[in-house]
Structures are given as structure tokens and as C-alpha cells.
Amino acid sequence: MTITLKDIARRVNRSVTTVSRALHDYDDVNEETRELVKRTARELGYMPNVVAQRLQKRRADTLGLILSTSGPRLSDPHFGEVLAGVSDEVAQVGFDLLISISDPSLDELELYRQKISGRRVDGVLVVRTRCHDERVEFLLRHNVPFVAYGRTLDGRDFPYVDVDHAAGMRASVQHLSDLGHRRIGFVTGSPDFTLVHYQMEGFRQAMTACALPADESLVVEADLTQRGGYGAGQALFSQSDPPTAIVTSNDLMALGVMSAAQDQGLDVGRDIAVSGFDDIPLAETSHPTLTTVRQPAHRLGQLLGHMLVGLARGEPLSEQHVLIQPSLIIRQSTDLDLWL
């Protein structure tokens, strides 16, 4: 038994129209009427039916986020933090966040079609872009407001927020080179992901700049998870001429690599240097603490949220492309001596 405008109208002996206007503080309504209406609404515990409002306004005040099996999981700390930033930001302006997980059996784009054409959401967030990303293509083609977390490589123009992964990776490699390392391994995710692509680019650039030999056998691809890092680490350590330092695509992988190293009896930070990417909270309390490239996750999220809300409201975007410079955080995992 829910209260509608009609109920209030009946109670105060006015039309539904007047009640609606009174509630919205239109100025063409009598002061007394307004008071009466508002009081009655409060007494009755009236809450507007947002579904009806949306149908009328043709706006959902909701932003969508579609997660697929190939993307990041809700349980990834970096991503969780970004998402926290997004939702904090959009909540401030009264938007909701709709999260859908794409059933592996279903075409991911089908989900976009449903949510968007179904007018469930006013705009969507695309996370972990691929070098050629069909989600971006789809959204551009259908004129759907969206912001991407990450770039693509196919030269299409769209709003994004990204971190300069190449620069971050260059800083890591430079740091390791400065410490005297010459055999540097790279535990990486699939190069289909744009972030991995740019990391790879930075890696090669830095190797060249530091005059280090490029050994393809030191580049190992795996899932962007702890487990993936662990396996890749094992593979690297079992080589005949293993690396003395390893950079990774993200912190979870780095933690996995450290585990693998320690299982081999290696002393991380002395026998082997490990450097991550993201700076998740646990990088600071791992043992040894993890050298990594910091991304301001929460702020990235806020920025994404802010841009998307603007777009959804049809406002022009002041900044279409945001590329954030990450910073290298040096900790024990690349040099224990620095800390003893």
C-alpha cells in the first residue's frame, strides 16, 4: 500500500498536477497550498515513484558498469578501490551505480544492448580496455554516453581516463638498471589489454635506453592474478639463466612472483628484485614490502565518475582525455639493503 500523488491530491482537495507542482516548489502555486501539500505528503510518508519519474523524464539517473569474465573482478583490490571512487563521486550527485556481471554464456555486447536500449542507465563505464575494443566501437556507434578506464589503439576518439603505463614501466626498469640488474624479466598479462601493451612499450624503450639485452624468454604471459604471477615466477626461476629482477603488470602478480621466489628459497630484495604496478594497500604490508608504480586509484575512480555524470547530463566535457602520471614507490622488494 504505497502513497501516490493521487492520494495526496484527494486528501488536500486539489488536482494531482497542483500537488506535483507544490512538491517541486514551482512558483505558480499558492503558499498555503504548498504548505498543506508538503505537510500532508510528510504525514502520509509519500515517496515519489522514481520508475514513473524516469519513464516521464526519460532519464534513469543511473550509471552502468558491466563486468565480464575477462575483465577485472570485484575482488581485485585496485579495481575495488577505483570502483569505490566512482561510487563515492556519483553518489554525491544522486546517481546510482548498476552493476551487471556478464554471464559467460552470453555475448557481452548483448548485455550492453539490453541495459542501454532498455533505458536502465544513462551512461556506462568501460573498464580495462583492450587494444581494439568492441565495447568502445559499439558505444560510439550507438551514441551512448560513456567513459573508459583506459585507452584503445585504433585511433577512435572518446573520453577516457588512463594512467601512463609506459612511463611507469620505464621508471621501474630504470630503477632496476640503476641497481645494476641486467637480466630483467617481465611477468605480463595478455597484450590484448591496452595497459599491458603500453607497459610492454615502456619496458622495451627502457631496456633499449639502458642498453640492456632484450631476451624474449624473460617475458612471460599469464593471468593478471596472484596465481598467474606465481606460475609465471616458477617458469622464470626454472630457466637455465634466470633473471635477477622481475617487473610485473600489477601488484597481485608481483605478490605471486614473490611467493614463487620464496618457495625457491630466494631472498626477495637480495637474491631477486621484484617490482609491481598499482600500489594496492597490501603492497605496503607485504614482506618484504613491494616496490611498485602507484596509481591514485580512488582519485581515478572519482574522475571517471565525475566525467560520466557530466556526460549523462548532456554537459560538454572540459577534459576529454586524462592521462595521469604514476609515480615509482621504492620499497624493500627491489633492495633490502636500502631498508636495513
Add this chain to the structure above:
Amino acid sequence: MTITLKDIARRVNRSVTTVSRALHDYDDVNEETRELVKRTARELGYMPNVVAQRLQKRRADTLGLILSTSGPRLSDPHFGEVLAGVSDEVAQVGFDLLISISDPSLDELELYRQKISGRRVDGVLVVRTRCHDERVEFLLRHNVPFVAYGRTLDGRDFPYVDVDHAAGMRASVQHLSDLGHRRIGFVTGSPDFTLVHYQMEGFRQAMTACALPADESLVVEADLTQRGGYGAGQALFSQSDPPTAIVTSNDLMALGVMSAAQDQGLDVGRDIAVSGFDDIPLAETSHPTLTTVRQPAHRLGQLLGHMLVGLARGEPLSEQHVLIQPSLIIRQSTDLDLWL
């Protein structure tokens, strides 16, 4: 320019009603008409406007989750994993998950009022219950379908899924007692949280059962975060007669305590034993690895999602109360020797 039933109707020279029925496979529609309608719909790229459908059906096919500042954050790995379980489960049956973050300035219940009376959601999930939880009161009073992750203490009957925190804590303390520890500290969250209350109960029960002295100065309250654990650890280690073992309310706190211990030059697993709660992925790769009480996070989430979907659909619940037994996972942080 979106396609509506009206567009299709015009195209096939039928009424909107017929088109609607054809699309929904009603049996009172001519086979040829049905085919024609469906084909045209496909050609035009028709997608139903779910907002209109909802207004009509008075169902949102959406579940709500309201996060407040006092609750868990999206960036907490355990909670992230539970949430992943929920969304995986509800996605399977076509439900969406709506996440709102309660603005600290706003009354949290106000948000419940909005989302629910606004018919945005068919049911809600309550996470991290308090001993006396006004959200639960509110939802019961308003007859809103909901499932709680956690119990309350005020004897109200409602559907919940919870872990037996008392049993988990007893197992931890018993384990430490078996190792010979007599001065056991407890780094805990606010006792307002039901989970903390039960942990405390289990802690005291086990201390008594093991004939260990109860020293209230060894119980330190802090935020359920790494930072909270770090501070509490420092406080404990600076006491004149510090504990030789510490149990914590969750793994994040335990990691913080380990950090504090290591900063004091203590060798965790030898000089000081630390035991956590949750078994987040990082417990396995911390150094030393963390002894902890495992909660099947993803499965908990699935269960919560499953129950809530049932409720939202108005189906009776087969199991109203689910209490899951956790298991103690013994790792290095309580006994390095076991592992060398």
C-alpha cells in the same frame, strides 16, 4: 531515436497490443503474425523499455545494496569477494545489482526509504549487521524483502546468512593455547558489530576453557582495517607485559598487526604469533603466511543472492537462517617451525 512497440505496430499494420503479445509468445496470436512481428522487431533492433515495463509490472528486477561509511568498503577483499558471489548469482537469473553509497551527511535509513519506496529495488541486502540494527528494524517494519549478511541480537526473526564467528574464534584461541601461549591479545572491531560480539564471546569462552587468565588490557578496539590493526598492534607491543599471541577480527587487521610487530623487530611466527579471520587471498601470500579462520566468501555471496532473489520473487524460503561453520587454516604466522 529508439524503437518502441508503436513503431513495430505501424510497420506490420497491427495494434500495439498484438505486437506485445506476439513478442511474448502468447498463444492467441496467429503464427504468421508472430513471425512477422518478431522479424520486424529484430530488423528494427527493438529493445523493450524496461522502465515502462517496470512501471506496469511494479517490479524492478533489481536488488539493492546500500553501503555506509561505517560498513565495509568496496576495497575490502573479503567483502569484494562476497559481493562478487552475490552478483554472479543474481546475474544468472537476470537481476541487476544497484549499489548506493550513503553520503555521510545523510541519514542512512533515508536512503533505504528512497530506494525502496521509489520502487527502484525489489529487495535489499544488509551487510555487516550490528547487534541492534535499525536497518533491520526498518525493513521488517516496512515489509521489505531482505536478507542480512550477519545476525542481530535483539531476537527479531529475519532471513540471514552468517558465519559462526564464536566457533572460529574458539578454534583460533585453542590453537594458540595448544602452542603454549598464555597471554593472548585480541585486536577487535567495535563490539556494536554482531560479528565482533560473537568473536568476543568465542574468545572469552575459549580463554576460560583453556584456563587462561583474562586480562582486559590485552583487548584493544580499532577500525576493521589494516591501519586499525597497525595502531592496535603498536599499542599492545608498547605495554609493559605484552602478549605473546594476538588474534584479530579480520585479516586486514592481522596484516596491520604483523606490520607493527615487524617494525618492532619482532619475528612473526616465532617471537609473536598472529592469527586472522576471513582468509582473504593475501593471507596465503603474506610473509609469513597468515594463520586464519576461513570463510567461504564467494559461496556466502551466492547464497545471499540466491535467497534474496527468491524473496524478491515472492517465493517462500526453504532455509531462513544459514549459519556456516568456518575452518581454521594454520599457516606460518602462528608457528614458523611448523614450516621450516
Add this chain to the structure above:
DNA sequence: TTGTAAGCGTTATCAT
């Protein structure tokens, strides 16, 4: 087998 009409709860337009 199909169409007409009413209604879900709101807001916008246009009279009065």
C-alpha cells in the same frame, strides 16, 4: 485472432 481502452505514477502543456 485481433483491437480498444484503461491504467501503472509522473510531469508538461495549455487552458481557465
Add this chain to the structure above:
DNA sequence: ATGATAACGCTTACAA
């Protein structure tokens, strides 16, 4: 200052 009326896009009696 207020009210009728239509519209948002869809579903569902009820009629034909």
C-alpha cells in the same frame, strides 16, 4: 493559482 488532458512505453482485461 489551479485543473484537464495528454504523454512517457508498456501490459492486460474486455470486446469484437
